[in-house]
Amino acid sequence: MGTLGEWIGSSTSYLSPRAPGQRDAWSEELIETGRSGSQHLREVAEIAPPAQVAQALGMEAGGTVVVRRRMMLVDERPVELTDSYYPATVAAGTPLAEAKKIPGGAPTLLAEIGYSPDEVYEDISIRAPTREEADLLHVQDESLVVVLFRVVMAAGRIPFEASVMTMLPEGRHFRYRFKAR
DSSP states (O other): OOOOOOEEEOTHHHHSOOOTTOOOHHHHHHHTTTOOEEEEEEEEEEEOOOHHHHHHTTOOTTOOEEEEEEEEEETTEEEEEEEEEEEHHHHTTSGGGSSSOOTTHHHHHHHHTTOOOSEEEEEEEEEOOOHHHHHHHTOOTTOOEEEEEEEEEETTTEEEEEEEEEEOOTTEEEOOOOOOO
């Protein structure tokens, strides 16, 4: 298995709307390092959210979300599984609920319908992959994965997106910059 090398990522580009014709943040970030990146949309569905997602989105019992499940690839190799959840009250009837790529990505569409990030919460943990994750990422059960859980909130601390990113740790470097208000 070849090495992925190191790449340094920042969440900012993944939360910002894209200009017309601009590549998605994932592909753009990898091109800058001389590699190619792509995504495969695995599923789009309206479901009852997992407990952690429901809590993060401040949802009442019985509420539903639209989930967009994607596999992220580097040079055609699966390196990350990203499940993004949007309250059905935000996503239903929009391209977020359709099983196709969104021009400019979800942040661009969300900004167009009035949901721009004001605050972001991220939690990073390390654990063994589930059987399904191991199969999809082509790793052994005893391997480790990095899990980044992100909640994006609009002004007034209104959560409108929760994402669970399960990724191979090889070559990852997380960089954060905070600005005091």
